[in-house]
Amino acid sequence: MQLETISSISTPVGEGAIAIVRLSGVDAVEIADRLYKGANPLESVDSHTINYGHIVDPETGETVEEVMAAIMRAPRTYTREDIVEINCHGGVHTVNRVLQLTLKHGARMAEPGEFTKRAFLNGRIDLSQAEGVMDFIRSKTTEASKVANQQMQGRLKTHVEGLRQSILNILAQVEVNIDYPEYDDVEEATTSFLEEEAQKVKDEIRKLLKSSAQGKILREGLSTVIVGKPNVGKSSLLNYLIQDNKAIVTDVAGTTRDILEEYVNVNGIPLKLIDTAGIRDTDDIVEKIGVERSRQALKEAELILYVLNNNEPLTDEDIEILDSMSDQNVINIVNKLDLEPKLDIEDLQSRYPDMPVVRTSIINGTGVDDLEDRIAGLFFEGEIQSVDSTYVSNNRHIHLLEQAASAISDAIESAGMDVPVDIVQIDLVKTWELLGEVIGEDVSEQLIDQLFSQFCLGK
Ligand SMILES: Nc1nc2c(c(=O)[nH]1)N(C=O)[C@@H](CNc1ccc(C(=O)N[C@@H](CCC(=O)O)C(=O)O)cc1)CN2
Numbered sequence: 001m002q003l004e005t006i007s008s009i010s011t012p013v014g015e016g017a018i019a020i021v022r023l024s025g026v027d028a029v030e031i032a033d034r035l036y037k038g039a040n041p042l043e044s045v046d047s048h049t050i051n052y053g054h055i056v057d058p059e060t061g062e063t064v065e066e067v068m069a070a071i072m073r074a075p076r077t078y079t080r081e082d083i084v085e086i087n088c089h090g091g092v093h094t095v096n097r098v099l100q101l102t103l104k105h106g107a108r109m110a111e112p113g114e115f116t117k118r119a120f121l122n123g124r125i126d127l128s129q130a131e132g133v134m135d136f137i138r139s140k141t142t143e144a145s146k147v148a149n150q151q152m153q154g155r156l157k158t159h160v161e162g163l164r165q166s167i168l169n170i171l172a173q174v175e176v177n178i179d180y181p182e183y184d185d186v187e188e189a190t191t192s193f194l195e196e197e198a199q200k201v202k203d204e205i206r207k208l209l210k211s212s213a214q215g216k217i218l219r220e221g222l223s224t225v226i227v228g229k230p231n232v233g234k235s236s237l238l239n240y241l242i243q244d245n246k247a248i249v250t251d252v253a254g255t256t257r258d259i260l261e262e263y264v265n266v267n268g269i270p271l272k273l274i275d276t277a278g279i280r281d282t283d284d285i286v287e288k289i290g291v292e293r294s295r296q297a298l299k300e301a302e303l304i305l306y307v308l309n310n311n312e313p314l315t316d317e318d319i320e321i322l323d324s325m326s327d328q329n330v331i332n333i334v335n336k337l338d339l340e341p342k343l344d345i346e347d348l349q350s351r352y353p354d355m356p357v358v359r360t361s362i363i364n365g366t367g368v369d370d371l372e373d374r375i376a377g378l379f380f381e382g383e384i385q386s387v388d389s390t391y392v393s394n395n396r397h398i399h400l401l402e403q404a405a406s407a408i409s410d411a412i413e414s415a416g417m418d419v420p421v422d423i424v425q426i427d428l429v430k431t432w433e434l435l436g437e438v439i440g441e442d443v444s445e446q447l448i449d450q451l452f453s454q455f456c457l458g459k
């Protein structure tokens, strides 16, 4: 496939030690040579070498930059096309000038994700791997990056390809039956083979789907909101969990006014931890908006840590808030255990039997281990699956796998009911196609464009 040569700045915008202008396409080396002056023209150097030289504006003769130019010739490259990477000093202005020069001398500005899109279009990676690249860049915790890395390396692709091969094997058997319908015993053998093999495929798809709840948590972080009345110790809890003093803690009720978000790892589970303004009626306009945001965050939370003060009785306000969260995952944290007990914990437990209660004294660091165990227990039944297994975390993949599971169920059901085998065949082909979409086979150009447009510029 011959596409125009593209160029972009592939490093973050801003001051840095080094910034890279990357070119990809058949004319990459030729365009670079129009600007590059070194011991040898890049056209003549070996592939996969890096070469010292200068970028000179051919129109003015001005030396614009001192660079190292890496040359990588197709097909052993990220895009499978010729690639030149011009390593510049990291100033915003000069990198931009080098980019402009490449554009002026034959390259086109790359669209977001276009390098990776070419890696896909040129067959180096499948769509699930390309999506893995993006997840990898965006991952916020070690676990998330491990899962994304595996996907980027082709783990899901291999898995899906295996399933598609199994379906092809079943289809081949069905084909025999359609070709020789007069042999009854062939038909019987086919039906049981089909049911058995299709069931195996279905089980595998189900297994992948089962991983998705955890996969999504690993990828996005479990959205966890800390709420409660003012001054109960919400910000103290956030600081304790992240082991840092990011949130302001004072003994003034109403200290936190706005939402604060931090990522933290609890027993291997990435949490997107959100500290909120204490919920209460207030006339303070800033605090009022904060309280409104707290209520909003509550609605969207996957886990709620409701903090109470051991030193104060349960109020109507607490009850109102707790009642409103009855169908959510809530852990009640009775904090300030070091103070005189005025909260009836038994009453709390009997009012909300589905909400585990954890007792803490954050100021002394007690009880937080117990809280961490509870969180892990709620979402991973005590322990996280090894990150070595295949996780599905992408909504597009999950949706396709659900459809595939339903199509193959139809196939199995029909086979069991002695429906003509060519009907069964249709459902099997459908399953095969749906799985193909996960890895990017026969997907529309529109979908591809949409997926890659979410990438960073220069990737
Ligand atoms: N300077 C630089 N650093 C970078 C990248 C880059 O493009 N440029 N990468 C960009 O994301 C990542 C590295 N990822 C890469 C993935 C595949 C190939 C590649 O050339 N693959 C070929 C040949 C491999 C080989 O030589 O064995 C292939 O798979 O066919 C290169 C980089 C991270 N660091």
Ligand SMILES: Nc1nc2c(ncn2[C@@H]2O[C@H](COP(=O)(O)OP(=O)(O)OP(=O)(O)O)[C@@H](O)[C@H]2O)c(=O)[nH]1
Binding pocket: 229, 230, 231, 232, 233, 234, 235, 236, 237, 248, 249, 250, 251, 252, 253, 254, 255, 256, 257, 276, 277, 278, 279, 335, 336, 337, 338, 339, 360, 361, 362, 363, 364
């Ligand atoms: N005795 C005692 N004091 C605590 C404990 N945890 C927090 N505190 C104190 O309680 C006060 C309020 O703590 P914060 O973490 O600011 O409370 P908050 O819930 O974030 O308060 P707002 O942001 O105002 O809603 C501070 O003076 C903390 O030092 C605890 O376990 N025991």
Ligand SMILES: [Mg+2]
Binding pocket: 234, 235, 236, 247, 248, 255, 256, 276, 277, 278
């Ligand atoms: Mg606070």
